[in-house]
Amino acid sequence: MTIADIAERLGLSKASVSYALNGQAGVSEQTRQKVVAMAAELGWHPSFSARALSRSRADAIGMVLRRDPALLGTEPYYMRLLEGVEDVLSEAGQSLLLRMVGTTPGRDTAVYERWAGEGRVDGVIVLDRAIDDPRPALLTRLGLPFVLHGVLPSGAGERIEDQHRDAQLIVAHLDELGHRRIAHITGPLGLAHEVDRRTAVRHESTARGIAVEFAEADYTFDTAHARVLELLSSGIRPTALVFSNDVMAVAGLRALADAGAHDVAVVSWDDSMLCQFSYPTVTALERYPDRAGRRSAAMLLELLDGRSWSTAAPSPSTLVVRETSTPAPRP
Secondary structure (H helix, E strand, O other): OOHHHHHHHHOOOHHHHHHHHOOOOOOOHHHHHHHHHHHHHHOOOOOHHHHHHHHOOOOEEEEEEOOOHHHHOOOHHHHHHHHHHHHHHHHOOOEEEEEEOOOOOOHHHHHHHHHHHHOOOOEEEEOOOEOOOOHHHHHHHHOOOEEEOOEOOOOOOOEOOOHHHHHHHHHHHHHHOOOOEEEEEEOOOOEHHHHHHHHHHHHHHHHOOOEEEEEEOOOOHHHHHHHHHHHHHOOOOOOEEEEOOHHHHHHHHHHHHHHOOOOOEEEEOOOOHHHHHOOOOOEEEEOOHHHHHHHHHHHHHHHHOOOOOOOOOOOOOEEEOOOOOOOOOOO
16 A cells, blocks of 8 residues: 555545655645545555655664673563663654674674664664773764663763662661671673672662672672572671672572571562562562663654753662561571
């Protein structure tokens, strides 16, 4: 079904039908309504390729995930984030081009270079900002508009998420339960947000007179399980564990059970169904990744349209208290 078919049925010119369907001047409101009604009746939809060509736009944005695809299948955070991105893009008539490239260095930059050369996307959302991240400079050189997820679009690179407030929620909760020695199992410390979290946890713990240990992991079940067993066997014996994602928190529960340490509190920096349905259920931060995805997608579309930033402020995280919020053991 084409514009010509609609024009023939209504006895109009193709130009008039085009004006009506694209909301342009040149036809009366009555004619516009007749054209729109006929298009709906006939099941007409605009040609994606023709519209993109006429606007010199791909009408698509890209996301490259530098994570192991197997991990993405077990980590609900990204599914919720993508849900939010898709909500905004669907409403705007945009498409999402997603690539999962694993952790091999250089594979993500090759994707960006190909996309820019082929004109496949109008812009990209960049996830998991690294320390001294080379991607902003690369994307600027390629002329590919981008938004750093979780970071304000300014030269200062100010983070939107309040890692210090999140750390305060977690550490204050453990303090109230009487814990004086905690351990934080972080994600990879090459990621800027993980460094921010570690700094915030150290600052808040020190302010409250709580001893804190850190162990770096990679967000996977097996590595987190191993790190917890190492901590328990080191003689440090923390009474509470904080994990940087839900998968590692569940792994920590397994490690504690394997070691017979049933009196250790557990908190996850991400909430999900894993935390809700594990046994025992895990206390976790609800950080609303779907809303964060919507925010990043909206910011990118505003950038592409040359509009000023008008996205809403992020929702503060909420600590959801569950069964792993156990009091510290008595001396």
